[in-house]
Structure formats: C-alpha cells, structure tokens
Amino acid sequence: MGQEQNIILIGFMGSGKTSVGVKLSYRLRLPGEDTDKLIERREGRSISEIFADDGEEYFRQLETELLGELIGRGGTRIYSVGGGTPVRGENRRLLKQLGQVVYLKVSPETVYERLKEDATRPLLQCPDPLDRIRQLMEERREAYEACADIIIEADQTEMEDIINRIAKERETRKLLVINGPN
Numbered sequence: 001m002g003q004e005q006n007i008i009l010i011g012f013m014g015s016g017k018t019s020v021g022v023k024l025s026y027r028l029r030l031p032g033e034d035t036d037k038l039i040e041r042r043e044g045r046s047i048s049e050i051f052a053d054d055g056e057e058y059f060r061q062l063e064t065e066l067l068g069e070l071i072g073r074g075g076t077r078i079y080s081v082g083g084g085t086p087v088r089g090e091n092r093r094l095l096k097q098l099g100q101v102v103y104l105k106v107s108p109e110t111v112y113e114r115l116k117e118d119a120t121r122p123l124l125q126c127p128d129p130l131d132r133i134r135q136l137m138e139e140r141r142e143a144y145e146a147c148a149d150i151i152i153e154a155d156q157t158e159m160e161d162i163i164n165r166i167a168k169e170r171e172t173r174k175l176l177v178i179n180g181p182n
Helices: 017-028 035-043 047-054 056-071 089-098 108-115 129-147 159-179
Strands: 007-010 032-034 078-080 100-105 150-153
Touching: 007 017, 007 089, 017 032, 017 078, 017 159, 032 035, 035 047, 035 056, 035 078, 047 056, 056 089, 089 129, 100 129, 100 159, 108 129, 150 159
Parallel strands: 007 078, 007 100, 032 078, 100 150
Antiparallel strands: none
16 A cells, blocks of 8 residues: 555645544544644744744745655555645645645635634734735645645535545545556
C-alpha cells in the first residue's frame, strides 16, 4: 500500500482538519499526525512563538522540510497539515506525492465562529478578523483546489458524514490500485 494510501487533510484554519484527522484515525485504525504539532515538538515552541520570533517565511520553510521527510517515511498515516501549507507550489507537489489530498472547504463565517475566541492564531490577531479570513481564504482557494484529490463541503456536513465520505473514497482508491487502470 504505502504512501499512495496516506490521507492528507488540507483546508483553512478552523476547517476541522485536526478533529477529522483524529476521528478518521480511529475509524480506519491508522496513526494520525498533525504537521503543526510535529513542528512545535521539533522546534520546542508554539507556532505563535515561531511566527513572532522568526516570521512566517521561516515557518513555511519548516513545513516544506517536514513534508519532504514524511515522503521518505514508511507506513500509512493520516496527516493534518497547517492551513497555509498548500500555498507554496513546492508543498502542493510534496502533498500530492505524500498521498490522497482531501480539502475540507468551509465558509469564512464558519471559520470566524469557530476561531473568534482563539488567541493562538497569529494570522488572525488583527482589528477585523472576519475580513482577514475572507482575504486569506480567497488568496488560498486556488492553491487548495489545485492540490485536492477530493473536496468536501464541510460547513453544514456532520463529522460522521465527512469521515464516511473519506473512508469510502479511500476504499475506492484501493480498489483502483488493486485492479489497475481500465
């Protein structure tokens, strides 16, 4: 099976990547990892601290380096990646190499409602977070869509339905790999 069976969850911050990753991990009995958490452990500091101390570009480089390492790793996993990870062209290529990319698409209003009390999001510490969310989502939309193998409208979709859809897509993909091209 290998890397082609990894599942990579992408989407804007607050889209549910981490929550879906944890539940999907239990459902499919696969280990799940969050790349932001891996970077925090490696750096010994939070994402907010990395942004404050070294800037966004430094953090984005850490993401790229980590993705390259994950490609060389054995085993099948579920990865949740940071919201800005797919913005870099190199990262989109690496994500697609790493496995099947699932884009959890949500509206700016949903993100705002989920994150309005969360002070740990450095990109949202501004006078008008909803406007900033809209702006960032529009800037990233094309990158997310270009990277995705599957797009799931996650705004009004129950968590269980999202998990079922991803599990079904994974099984279909496994069958295509086993049966080969038609």
